[in-house]
Amino acid sequence: MTQPRFLYLHQVKTAGKTVEKFLLRKFQDQFCKTTIIFNEETINNIFSILNSKDQAKIDILNNARLVAGHFTYGLHKMLEGESRYFTLLRDPVSRARSYYAYSLKSEGTKIHRYLHDNNISFEQFIEMKQSDIEKADVHELNYVLEDGQAKVMSGEDIRIGEDYLTDNLLDLVENNIKKDFDFVGTTEMFDDSFIEINKLLGFNAFNTYITQNRSTVKVDVSDAARKVILERNKVDSALHSKYMNQVSQVANSFEHKLAR
Template structure:
């Protein structure tokens, strides 16, 4: 079965370009065909919606295993980001938004405090979601899920290439975009205290390995493109940049 005949499940991992992705996805479908912002209490509504044949893509801050609610052919796709950079971005993102539910706590913390006080946000977020085990992330399970049930695992650092592969896999049309929801006031990784970076590396050991694994698969997919597609990718990247 082709990917464009399956229900597409977009796993939005925080601070991986998800708002930009949402805007791109919404350009591909009629409003009746797409559903975003899934939470547990919304699943009954979604299950009812899925009984209709017009739903083609669902997305949100979900985890692997969501497909079990749907009882129809499916495939996942997602974007990863350098794990250290992702955590730093999330911390400063919260600081910029007083309406964020974590803001009252986070505004009193430095980055090291945030890492220690918010372990689910600051450690192995990719592996937790892709393995389907939020509390006990499993690297090998995440790798198997990627190989078996993910059409594309893109990278924020290779956003254009990732998006182009999604276009090819899902039969999308216009994938031009402007980045939105970008965290503006934050230091680069190079300017962070070394002990903070070291702590992040320890806490994201699984995500660092999963990122490297996913990058290898992504580069293989790009290498397998035919000459015409590679030229199309180059032209698209020139337009975006």
């Protein structure tokens, strides 16, 4: 029986670079990164990858056993054969803080220039609206500030400011997970999630990883800022809480403890 192709859906600021470096080391020439193949699309709008008609690029993905990168649910529909997803989720407050801190030191990027030139505080950053995102010209902020993890996993390009029903978005994501995801872990329980990813891919659970992209910039989160983030990320918070509990249950299982 032919093994499925695995799709590592790399959510922004969820320890994804650490996972990708490990996967590259393991899969080598059978590893493919959409961020490189679809570089322009990734920068402009990751959802545009789904509309690509560039067969040469699509063939590169088809020839890979492991595809990773910033893409959205729906990539499997472009590809031949069976594909199975896995991903990591992160607490929305920690994720927003991490993204802001990382952006402050990422000189040369659009988001760094926008934050620096406009002296944007963390409190202003988390309240950015669509008009602000257009000024910054950083489309991925749509998937950082407002239920972004859920939007990416829904396969629906919902921009900040566009109406959506929280329950409908949550149901859509849960249905996608049920159909096409083999594992959803969390950044906060990275070691336990890493063991499960290894098991999923058929590797020894004692593999090691090297932490990547850890920011040294300290950002304090006030109670008021936390409230704003949670209000804008109700679906992300619900998903994160659910899969934190699931990973915790798996971590306490006899089989998982043997693997540690």
